[in-house]
Amino acid sequence: MNRRTLLGATAATAILAATGAFAAAHGPLKVGFIYVGPVGDGGWTYEHDQARQKLLAHFGDKIETVYQESVPEGADAERVMTQMALSGVKLIFTTSFGYMDPTINVAAKFPDVKFEHATGYKTADNVAVYSARFYEGRAIQGHIAGRMTKTNKIGYIASFPIPEVIRGINSAFIHAKKVNPDVQFNVIWAYTWFDPAKEADAAKALIEQGADVILQHTDSTAPQAAAQAAGNVITFGQASDMGEYAPSPRVSSIIDNWAPYYIARTQAVIDGTWQSANTWDGIGAGMVGIGEITDAVHEDVKAEALALKDSIASGAYHPFTGPLNKQDGSAWLAEGEVADDGTLAGMDFYVEGVTGTIPN
Amino acid sequence: MNLGAIDPVLLIASLMVAATPIILAALGELVVEKSGVLNLGVEGMMITGAICGFAVAVETGSPVLGFVLAAMGGAALALIFALLTQYLLSNQVATGLALTLFGLGISAMIGQAYRGVKPPATAKLNLGPLGDIPVLGRMVFSHDWVVYFALVLVAGVWAFLKYTRGGLILRAVGENHDAAHALGYKVVRIRLAAIAFGGACAGMGGAYVSLVRVPQWTDGMTAGAGWIALAIVVFASWRAGRVLLGAYLFGGISVLQLNLQAAGVPVPVEILSMSPFVVTIIVLVFISARQKGAAVAPAALGRIFHASS
Numbered sequence: 158m159n160r161r162t163l164l165g166a167t168a169a170t171a172i173l174a175a176t177g178a179f180a181a182a183h184g185p186l187k188v189g190f191i192y193v194g195p196v197g198d199g200g201w202t203y204e205h206d207q208a209r210q211k212l213l214a215h216f217g218d219k220i221e222t223v224y225q226e227s228v229p230e231g232a233d234a235e236r237v238m239t240q241m242a243l244s245g246v247k248l249i250f251t252t253s254f255g256y257m258d259p260t261i262n263v264a265a266k267f268p269d270v271k272f273e274h275a276t277g278y279k280t281a282d283n284v285a286v287y288s289a290r291f292y293e294g295r296a297i298q299g300h301i302a303g304r305m306t307k308t309n310k311i312g313y314i315a316s317f318p319i320p321e322v323i324r325g326i327n328s329a330f331i332h333a334k335k336v337n338p339d340v341q342f343n344v345i346w347a348y349t350w351f352d353p354a355k356e357a358d359a360a361k362a363l364i365e366q367g368a369d370v371i372l373q374h375t376d377s378t379a380p381q382a383a384a385q386a387a388g389n390v391i392t393f394g395q396a397s398d399m400g401e402y403a404p405s406p407r408v409s410s411i412i413d414n415w416a417p418y419y420i421a422r423t424q425a426v427i428d429g430t431w432q433s434a435n436t437w438d439g440i441g442a443g444m445v446g447i448g449e450i451t452d453a454v455h456e457d458v459k460a461e462a463l464a465l466k467d468s469i470a471s472g473a474y475h476p477f478t479g480p481l482n483k484q485d486g487s488a489w490l491a492e493g494e495v496a497d498d499g500t501l502a503g504m505d506f507y508v509e510g511v512t513g514t515i516p517n
Numbered sequence: 518m519n520l521g522a523i524d525p526v527l528l529i530a531s532l533m534v535a536a537t538p539i540i541l542a543a544l545g546e547l548v549v550e551k552s553g554v555l556n557l558g559v560e561g562m563m564i565t566g567a568i569c570g571f572a573v574a575v576e577t578g579s580p581v582l583g584f585v586l587a588a589m590g591g592a593a594l595a596l597i598f599a600l601l602t603q604y605l606l607s608n609q610v611a612t613g614l615a616l617t618l619f620g621l622g623i624s625a626m627i628g629q630a631y632r633g634v635k636p637p638a639t640a641k642l643n644l645g646p647l648g649d650i651p652v653l654g655r656m657v658f659s660h661d662w663v664v665y666f667a668l669v670l671v672a673g674v675w676a677f678l679k680y681t682r683g684g685l686i687l688r689a690v691g692e693n694h695d696a697a698h699a700l701g702y703k704v705v706r707i708r709l710a711a712i713a714f715g716g717a718c719a720g721m722g723g724a725y726v727s728l729v730r731v732p733q734w735t736d737g738m739t740a741g742a743g744w745i746a747l748a749i750v751v752f753a754s755w756r757a758g759r760v761l762l763g764a765y766l767f768g769g770i771s772v773l774q775l776n777l778q779a780a781g782v783p784v785p786v787e788i789l790s791m792s793p794f795v796v797t798i799i800v801l802v803f804i805s806a807r808q809k810g811a812a813v814a815p816a817a818l819g820r821i822f823h824a825s826s
Contacts, residue, residue, distance in 0.1 A: 195736045197632025227736065312779065343779045346786045353731045353738050358535060362775040365527040378633070379731050386638075401635065516786040 188212065188423055189246035190224035191237055193253035193376075194351040200376035201350065201396040201413070202226065205252045205275075208415035215420050219427065230255025238263040242270045248426045250419065251275065253350065254319055260284060271431050273422060276321055278502055280433050287418060290439030291321065292328035292501070293469045294411035295372075296476035297447055297462050298393045301409060302370040303333030303340050304458045305391055312363025313344045314356060314373040314380055318516050320504040322374050327508045328476045329372055332465075334510055343368060344513055353379040364390055371406075381407055391453065398448040409462070410448030417443060437498065440470040477501065482509035523776045526656045528769075533657070533664055534730060536768030538563070538722040538739075540667045542746035543753075543760045544674055545718025550750060551678060552711035553691035553817035557613030558598055559719050560743025561620020566591040566720025567727040568624040571636055571734045574724075580639040584663065584724050591720020592713045594620055599712040603705045606821050621737060631734045639663070639729050663725050668761075670718070675757035687711060691815035694822040704822050719743065752801035754813040759804065767797040 190209050194202040209222055223246060225237050234256050241249055242263065250273045251260045257277035264272045264284045272284040280286055302311050311333060315322050326344060333340045343366065345359045356375050360383035363371060371392045373380045378399050384390040384406035392402065394410025418436065425431040438444035447466055450459045468474035479490030484507040490496060507515065542559050549556050569590030574583030598616050601607045639661045647658040678684040687707060689697045694704045726742065727734050745767060753759035770793040777789055805813070 195632070197629070198735065199633045203633075343781065345775055345778045348786070348790060351735075352740055353733060353735050354726060354740060354742075357731050358531070358772060359775050359779075361531055362772065362779050365524055365531065366522040366776065366779050368779075377735060378733060382635070382732060401633065513781045514783070 184221070184245075185218060186216075186220045186248065186423070186427055187244075187246040188220055188222045189238075189241040189249040190222065191228050191234060191241075191249065191251045191253075191256060192224060192226040193228065193230065193255070195226050196224070198351055198376045199378045199397055199399060199401075200394075202252070202376065204397045204413040205250070205415055208419050211416040212419045212423060215416075216423065220423060228256075231259070234259040235263055238272075239266070242267040247271065248423060248431075249273070254317075254321065271426055278435075280435060282433055285422070285431075285433045285435070287434075287436040288321070289413055289415075289444040290437060291411055291413075291445060292324040292476055293439040294445050294447055295325045295328040296332045296469065297466055298372060298409065298411070299329035299332030299334075300336055300465055301393075301450070301454060301458060301462050302329065302372065302391075303335065303337035304461070305408070305454065306333075306337065306340060306370050308367045308369045309337065309339045309341055310366070310368045311340060311342050311370045311372065312360070312366075312368030313342055314359045314363070314371065314375050315344050315346050316350050316374050317348060318346065320502060323507070323515060324501060324504050325372075325374055326511065327504070330511050331476065331481070331508060336461075342511055344511075346516055347375055349375065351376045353377045356380050357383045360384060361387075378402065394448055400448070403449070404451035405453040407451070408453045409450045412446035412448050414444055414446050437502075440466060441472060483507070484509055484511055522780050526652055528772060528776060529656045530659060531772045532765060532769035533660060534768075535772050536764040537664050537667050538725045538730065538742055539746050539749065539764040539767060540671065540761060541663075541722035541725065542719045542743055543749045543764060544667075544670055544757065545715035545722075546746055546750050547753075547755060547757060547760055548674060548678075548687070548718075549711050549715035550818055551691045551755060551815055552687050552708045553694055553815050553820065553822075554602065554708050554712060555609045555613065555819040556595065556598055556616070556712060556715060557610060557747065558594070558616025558620065558743075559715075559746050560739060560741065561617035562591040562594050562716045562719035563620075563723035563726075563739045563743045563746075564624040564737065565594045565620045565723065567723035567739055568628045568631070568734060569720065570724025571727040572627060572631055574636045574728055575631060575634055578637050580637055580728055583636070583728055584721055587720040587724030588717035589720070591718070591723065592716040595712045595716025595719075596709070598716075599709050602821075603708055603712075606823060609819050609821075617743070625736045628734050628736060634734065636728050636732050636734075638732075661729060663721070663729065671757050671761045678757065688815070691817055694817045694820070698822070698824060704824075708822075719746075722746070749797070749801070751814075752798060752805065754801075754805040755815065759801065762804075763797055763801050766800055767793050770796050 192202040196206040213222055228234050228237050248271045252275045254276045260272050260274045261279050264281050274286050276288045277286045330342050356377050357379040360371050360380035364387045369390050371380050371384050373395045381392050381402040384392045391408045392406040394407050396413050398410045398412050399407050475495040477496035479494040480492045481490040483489045566587035570583040570587030573586040574580045601612045602609050642662050644658045648654045690704050690707050698704050749763040753763045774789040774792050
């Protein structure tokens with residue numbers, strides 16, 4: 158690039174940025190969303206888009222929203238964010254773990270644009286992070302799974318070996334083990350958030366090896382369809398209710414409810430009170446919802462699950478309460494001790510009893 | 518680790534399902550390439566077939582009709598390619614790549630109304646007493662009709678190319694289109710038919726993913742299966758039997774690696790994930806190496822034909 162084109166490019170960028178700022182100052186607030194999957198995935202991205210629509214309904218003409226779906230995690234994400242920021246978007250929600258570094262990089266270039274990154278841990282003056290305590294919902298799933306399984310084999314379709322996913326496996330395992338000491342978890346790492354064919358194959362492989370409960374941390378409904386075809390297998394909706402598979406195989410679900418948070422943060426930008434923060438809410442605050450437990454679950458089990466939900470919501474019980482050991486047998490939490498958020502946020506180990514190793 | 522948990526019967530049954538879309542797409546491309554045309558748009562034709570088949574099956578409630586329309590959708594897209602390359606003499610590689618991009622885009626557009634919809638189930642074929650044979654019944658005779666259709670098609674294409682006059686003409690066109698033209702064969706028309714057949718096969722393969730294997734519609738759901746099919750045609754040195762072998766190997770190892778993970782085999786997940794690609798290529802290259810390498814490719818592959826030249 159010679160100096161003239163560099164100057165030209167810089168000038169063009171400056172003009173774009175200026176017109177963007179101009180438009181934003183005189184029009185409605187523009188809010189942008191970056192999605193990792195299609196809005197029709199029926200899971201993770203679907204719920205973020207539902208929240209976007211509720212946000213729009215709440216503020217009406219005062220805001221405008223834009224979104225980009227199926228954005229790959231990596232360099233493409235940076236381009237999309239940059240383009241959004243240049244087009245006058247003042248608040249950008251980046252809704253997948255893999256957007257963490259791209260978000261930080263782009264945020265450094267646009268100090269007057271606010272960024273909200275989901276499920277990450279890196280913040281900056283104009284980057285806040287938010288996540289939901291999905292592991293609270295996983296505890297309830299683990300409880301139901303442990304009580305319902307007849308083969309004592311529970312299949313788990315994991316996505317990437319990141320703390321959020323490992324927390325989910327641990328939480329589900331602890332609570333399944335509590336009610337069924339013989340329970341065994343088989344974990345498949347799919348290395349994707351969204352690939353229906355691969356998720357379906359993974360579910361089939363687990364079912365063929367005797368699993369009669371499938372937990373998933375991937376976003377499509379393909380595993381639900383595979384379980385339905387197999388019969389006698391139960392599943393849980395992931396991120397979204399996936400109610401089209403109720404009452405069976407889907408017997409309950411974890412529902413992400415992002416709307417209240419999105420509304421509060423957008424209001425803060427409008428009021429000029431927005432500040433970088435680290436929000437991590439669970440069932441109690443309403444960010445994690447538990448979908449209806451269907452009649453396929455025995456009444457007693459359902460009552461236990463709801464009692465567990467209430468005790469987690471009220472704060473009386475924490476899903477990671479000692480005594481708990483790590484997989485290698487070393488002590489982690491003493492009797493009655495509760496895991497601190499720092500350890501949970503960076504969790505990179507299995508608890509005692511989970512077989513297999515976590516890929517690097 | 519518990520290898521005993523892997524049931525070989527179910528494993529082979531799953532691999533037959535996993536390989537079917539690739540067999541169909543690769544077989545179509547085999548015929549296209551045998552006629553001397555290189556169509557890199559397999560992925561685009563597959564995904565178009567996937568949404569056409571899905572939409573029609575949902576609207577009519579008939580999966581069979583879905584597969585028929587998927588074949589027509591794939592063939593229609595292929596005919597665009599045929600028009601551009603055979604009449605307007607455009608570059609086949611570039612046009613094929615464009616076809617893939619076009620197919621991905623148009624399928625996403627048609628598919629918007631079909632997200633989260635469940636398609637009608639494709640029933641397993643009841644083969645009567647065959648299905649009751651122990652082991653073999655569950656392994657081989659418990660599938661839907663498309664699995665067997667694909668196998669019959671493999672035999673059909675093999676017999677057509679080897680034993681029929683039509684097959685000989687098709688190969689002649691692919692080996693030396695000028696000589697075939699001099700003999701009075703309609704080179705462009707024959708290639709047109711081959712391209713349409715290739716599109717129809719790819720379309721059906723795509724519909725198998727959206728109607729049976731997953732079954733649901735999501736954007737870009739064929740996820741590279743078309744490219745695998747293209748590679749298998751080359752590594753199978755343009756032979757129908759080896760296409761079947763390659764597709765079963767690839768499908769089999771894809772399923773096997775998930776099973777090994779579930780069984781807790783202490784092999785790094787990264788190695789398991791890439792094993793289908795590596796093993797399929799090594800095996801097919803090894804088989805093909807015994808022949809005189811490049812001589813097996815159709816001599817006129819990818820070359821533009823015009824009657825004046």
